Amino acid sequence: MPRSAVDPARAAATKSLRQEAGRWLKAAREAAGLTQAELAVRVGLRYYTFVSQVESGLGRVPIETQGAWAEAVGLDPAEFARTLLRYYEPELFRLLFGDAAQDAPSARLANRA
Secondary structure, rough: OOOOOOOOHHHHHHHHHHHHHHHHHHHHHHHOOOHHHHHHHHHOOOOOHHHHHHHHOOOOOHHHHHHHHHHHHHOHHHHHHHHHHHHOHEEEEEEHHHHHHHOOOHHHHHHHO
């Protein structure tokens, strides 16, 4: 089946959400007092540049490593995964949790400090 053309507005929204996720992850890492290199070691990455790519919105935290990332930055793994789902798959998040569950992850992180 042929793929439909990329919707520029949707692509821009996806890029914006990835960048927002990256900012959230960077704040979580910094709140944990970790450098990108230290986080990379804790989650078993060979190169810290992957952390940089995720924080800049160019990459995503792989599902199979989200638990390790959560533990490395001192966050609850379920909440960590839920927050990333909100950024990475907003429509799936809405279907699973409804619109009322879309409170700001950055506010929850700030309350943690």
